[in-house]
Amino acid sequence: MHRYRSHTCGDLRETHVGETARLSGWVHRVRDHGGLLFIDLRDDYGITQCVVDPDSAAFALAETVRAEWCLRIDGDVKKRSDETINTNLPTGHIEIFIRDLEVLGAAKELPLPVFGEPEYPEDVRLTYRFLDLRRETLHKNIKIRSQVIASIRKRMSDVGFTEYQTPILTASSPEGARDFLVPSRLHPGKFYALPQAPQQFKQLLMMSGFDRYFQIAPCFRDEDPRADRLPGEFYQLDLEMSFVEQEDVFQAMEPVLRDLFMEFSGGKPVTETFPRIPYAEALRKYGTDKPDLRNPIEMQGVSKHFAGSGFKIFARMLEGDSHNEIWALPARGGGSRAFCDRMNSWAQGEGQPGLGYIFWRKEGEHLEGAGPIAKNIGPERTEEIRLQLGLGDGDAAFFIAGEPKKFVDFAGKARIKVGEDLNLIDRDRYELAWIIDFPMYEWDEDEKKVEFSHNPFSMPQGGYDGLTSTDPLELKAYQYDMVCNGYEIASGAIRNHSPETMKKAFAIAGYDEKTLEDKFGGMYRAFQYGAPPHGGMAAGIDRIVMLIVGAINLREVTLFPMNQQAHDLLMGAPSEATPKQLRELHIRLNLPENG
Known part of the structure; x- marks a missing residue:
């Protein structure tokens, strides 16, 4: 028999009953049942229950072992009685009666418990x-x-x-x-x-x-x-x-x-x-370029319903700046004043002035919108918003206003918050998607210059012509991410393999040809030899x-x-x-x- 084991701690089954086995592993836990000692022995492959009684020559040594000691155990494989079978373990139909035991490595007092996995300081x-x-x-x-x-x-x-x-x-x-x-x-x-x-x-x-x-x-x-x-x-x-x-x-x-x-x-x-979701669409619908599509909420623009309305805060905002917009976040099942007030308080905790809302409820035979916004814009506009969002009795809508690029991150957080609090997210699935058409460049406010928004080696859409005929901040790249359940799990691009196109792309971002050669010379030179x-x-x-x-x-x-x-x-x-x-x-x- 091998010096340390004939089987692993995950091997033994009813077919092994009557055999002698040798196992080595760690003491997962020890249980004393009135004269019988039970030792759960664990290795990389599983756990086997081992039993020793006072008649065994190994009993005295077995009484000294503690959790996480490393042992070798020899014994007879026996079938468990029906009432003691553990169906949660692959080895749960058998146990080993210990005949011999060797301590391979004693363990000091543990600084953290292994069995049970309780929370412990990181x-x-x-x-x-x-x-x-x-x-x-x-x-x-x-x-x-x-x-x-x-x-x-x-x-x-x-x-x-x-x-x-x-x-x-x-x-x-x-x-x-x-x-x-x-x-x-x-x-x-x-x-x-x-x-x-x-x-x-x-x-x-x-x-x-x-x-x-x-x-x-x-x-x-x-x-x-x-x-x-x-x-x-x-x-x-x-x-x-x-x-x-x-x-x-x-x-x-x-x-x-x-x-x-x-x-x-x-x-x-x-x-x-x-699905293939353009970057700009992802921001407008989900408030992020890595949306969790298990959350069914999709935001919509509702500026037209507030233009010239009695809700002066939004109406003046739309009149004062053409970049401003009003977005609606539909919340099915969120149609109570208590929930709407909680969301408003949450928004204030996020540094926002608040979160306007309308919620709909049946009043007799009629469906009416409630809340300060509904009162100010009137029943006709309120109904138009409800129909656009596809909402009904017991539902709500929250509104985010301003310049989208400034509020989009908050809008994305609000979507997640509503989805989680209303239990709208189906957590038992994997929702994957491609995010496409990323912008080639972005404006660096600190440096006051155009900069690459993502990967500088990406091919601009339209190639060289795209670089020369399109506003850099409007230009898209053949660049894409894969997202799953709210995480970016992959990122990639079609590469800019043309030396002239690469030179032009880097020039727009403020890098001259010398910088390109100094920093990326190996690749830049390679592109000149049949890329x-x-x-x-x-x-x-x-x-x-x-x-x-x-x-x-x-x-x-x-x-x-x-x-x-x-x-x-x-x-x-x-x-x-x-x-x-x-x-x-x-x-x-x-x-x-x-x-």
Whole structure:
């Protein structure tokens, strides 16, 4: 018999009854039932109940074991009595009567409990991450993550993509987030950068004649903590294709990600055919470019009903500035004064002056609108609003007014708030969509200049002619995101592969040709040697896994994450370099003064 085990803790079934088995694992919990000791032994594969009685030579040692001790157990596989069968465990029809026991590793008093998984301070969980990872939910999440990545690799290979690895040490990039810099010992005063993404390398692969590339790529960004991204690093499914248009990328990748969600959805419905929603439409309907389509609420413009109306606040706003608009947020089932007042108070807590509303209720045989706005605009306009929004008895509408680009974020939050508070969101499904037609440029208010709004390597719609004939702030790009349940899970574009078009695109954003050559010289030069049309995207592995397992924090799907202050509490990073290391790198520290 093997030194440590003949079976795993997830193997044994009724067919093994009567056999002798050897298991090794961790003590999940110990229960004393009046002379009988029950030890639930756990390993990577499952849990097996083990029993020892005072007649066993192992009983004295078994009395000393505690939670999370590592043991080897030898014993006889026996069938449980009918009343003790545990149908929640694959091994729940059997148990092992212990004949011999060996302590492989005793455990000190635990800094956090594993069994039961009670809430515990995050700093303790991250400091003792190796114990935290023994917890059933987190352990399962990490194993699902591995299965998801394996599935992605197979699916990508099945549709003709080949995996290539791109460099980790590379050159700094002037766009995007801050780079993590790596000082060069051999080249004093110069630095490598860790890649924010393999963007330039994957485009260079297309220049090199590789047709369909993918990679499960680590990416590094020195940016401030965000709720939807771990500090420091993340992983993405990175891919690029030659001789393609936007629709070709959609046709290739939609089945891969749709079927991936179906594989791991546990039977939850998944969008069959992804809708394509223009960026501007997404903002107007949902108040965000990453809408949660499980929420049925769609906002509508209702300015015409308030122009010249008796509700002077809105009427004057529309008269005073042609950019101003009134948007309505329909709330089915929200037609009570109490709910409307709660939403108004919530809006004030968000820094808004309030949130106007109308709610409809039956008065005898008639349906009437109630609230201050309804009184001021009159029954005819109130009815027109109700008909436009398709509302009825017991429903409400909330109104957001002003310049849309200034209130759109708040409108999106209000949509989410109403959907959640009225339980309108079907949480047991995955709703996926493409967001398309992103703007090529945006106005940088701080710098007072036109800047790239997203990816500077995207092809403008209309190509070179589009750049020369369209107002830059009106120009759209062949740029797209994939969203799921309110998260952006992928982003991509058809690339600008023409040197002249690229030069013009960068010039509009204030970058001259010298800057283009200095910062993107490798790719810019490559485009002058027969560049194929190409495009691709990158999908966030961490967010996809988070959605699949139903977690609400990316740290619940990542092995050894940092905390929100970008500290690795387990390994003690970042740490100070020794004087010798600094001398070898020709670095002298210039630290900020305390305080």
